[in-house]
Amino acid sequence: MARPLSASKMVEILRAEGLTVHEVRSWRTHNRNTKGSWGPVNGVMIHHTVTSGTAASVGICYDGYPGLPGPLCHGVIDKKGHVHLVGNGRANHAGLGDGDVLHAVVNESGLPPDNEADTDGNRHFYGFECVNLGDGKDPWPEVQKEAIEKVAAAICRHHGWSERSVIGHKEWQPGKQDPRGFTMDGMRTRIAERLGGRDGARGGTDPEPKPRPKPSYEPFPGSGFFHTGQTSPVITAMGRRLVAEGCGRYESGPSPEWTEADRRSYAAWQHKLGFTGEDADGTPGKASWDKLKVPRPRH
Known part of the structure; x- marks a missing residue:
């Protein structure tokens, strides 16, 4: 998005x-x-x-x-x-x-x-x-x-x-x-x-689709990772997953920078999972992160 x-x-x-x-x-x-x-x-x-x-x-x-x-x-x-x-x-x-x-x-x-x-x-x-x-x-x-x-x-x-x-x-x-x-x-x-930096296929016919590897998910980086000023492609990947789950609260983005919109979106995900109180304050925890299945971004 x-x-x-x-x-x-x-x-x-x-x-x-x-x-x-x-x-x-x-x-x-x-x-x-x-x-x-x-x-x-x-x-x-x-x-x-x-x-x-x-x-x-x-x-x-x-x-x-x-x-x-x-x-x-x-x-x-x-x-x-x-x-x-x-x-x-x-x-x-x-x-x-x-x-x-x-x-x-x-x-x-x-x-x-x-x-x-x-x-x-x-x-x-x-x-x-x-x-x-x-x-x-x-x-x-x-x-x-x-x-x-x-x-x-x-x-x-x-x-x-x-x-x-x-x-x-x-x-x-x-x-x-x-x-x-x-x-x-x-x-x-x-x-x-x-x-990926290559010139792409140049033959007269389309190449056969290559088998895709099983998805690789980003491991939980710890709650301290998510703070104002933090910038990472992991945050973009997380935001895309939140949008896919119907929890996006972004006016634009998501972007690599952790913002209030990320916090609100993650809180919506926590509420969707049934968490309440401090467990639904928008700061990612391991249980909710593992369920979100954030793809490992390409660095």
Whole structure:
């Protein structure tokens, strides 16, 4: 969970990743914020446009169409691997999806089946439309797939997310099939390799998903660890787990710094477990920490 990127920061991180970025018309102020909340953001969602041609696809994604006003995403990735930014803020791209999927994205855990449409995805996800007919025949040039990888990695790196914060529309909303033509597991593998400092897969087909190791949880660091001024990735990981458990009391974040919002969130977790009095004052104890199962952060 994080505060959305500003327009300037979005351009900065995408260009720093080596992408060619085009700023379309008044994209910096083009959004649907008057129709609902934008943020906190939790992940990146990938789509295909069901259109052909860069100019036409970018125009539709900027303007929308009758019944669904634009922007229809934040950026369009064309077949040359260029990124066309069309919106900054809430965009009509994700629609209602499965709240259990959102919890998994926040927790960066395995995705459950998307069998419900009960959560507003336009609030929580950056959306990128990729120019492709989505018929299973229209090719995906390697430069386009590499651009998808770079876009997602740049945003994840900025927010401190892993590849598990990147999903396809088909993994969010029942009945959707986009993106069609490559696997999201394969794309997440590429993103993970880029985030890990390697160049990512470059073959013509997606690599087979690698077996994932059993989760490694952060051992209880002791109650004295949690104090004003303490900064650690462990605190960010803890906050994400609290949000996933429905106990988040953050207006923005969580962040690596221990704050009053962390204390209130942890107190909510302690109350959820049935603790009361001093045992629910928001200072982590070993029993509640072990039940929270905080993933060991990547240092």
